[in-house]
Amino acid sequence: MYSGIVLYNTENISQNIALEFAETLFSALNAPITDTSYIKPIIRKTCSDFKQVNISLKGLKRKINLQKIITFATSNILDNICRLRLAYYTEEFGGKNDIYILYDNKLDHDGLVLELIKNFARQNYFSYGIKYSGCKSANNAIEYAMGFNFATIYPYEKYYLLRDRKQLNDNKRLRMIYTANIINHHHLDMCVDNTTLKDWILSDKSHGTLEELSDKLWLWQVAENELDNINNFLGELDLLTSWKLPTPEPEKPKRRLP
16 A cells, blocks of 8 residues: 655755655665656747656756756656655646655654655745655655546545645635645644634544644644544535545445345
């Protein structure tokens, strides 16, 4: 099984910092970087396009230092199976300013991945982050991160995230609630039942815990057995972009008496 992390609105994080973090992450998980690539624009007479170009890690660093790279990815691939990947995207080529991380759960020990993300958030600003799990493959994890190809985690979740992305960018909604959510002060000020999200979280242990990571970002952790309740509660308040009304299970046919 695979898990994933998305850091949204990372325009304040440079390519150098993102690559340094990738090296830290791969080293901590004992998964060396085996594959590196970047996106190269192609200018044609009638249109513009792009292609993925494989490159050595040393070559990638050289190009980044020359400020020639916009979007890049680092991966650990073993026997043609991707076990760990960090992709740095920008608004070039129709993308968004995001960082996507996916990893095989076997690589993570004692919550190491979350600790690394927390440390990264203490030193760098992005507007929002999520950590999700339950993906059957690396492809499924990246599809969920990017919000396409019908990838969902919850049965009560929309699969067309992209059309709702503006609400995330405006800090007025959260995507869904996960076991780990990195949120900013605008999120904490959202109205929840005549109070703020911050006060609502702190009002009951079942609502999770808040940990201040910096003066701009907090980690909201939620117990897995509370996710359904919290998602449905906040979803009904229209605070989640991807939530949809749960579809009732069809009634089982009544057993006919002989």
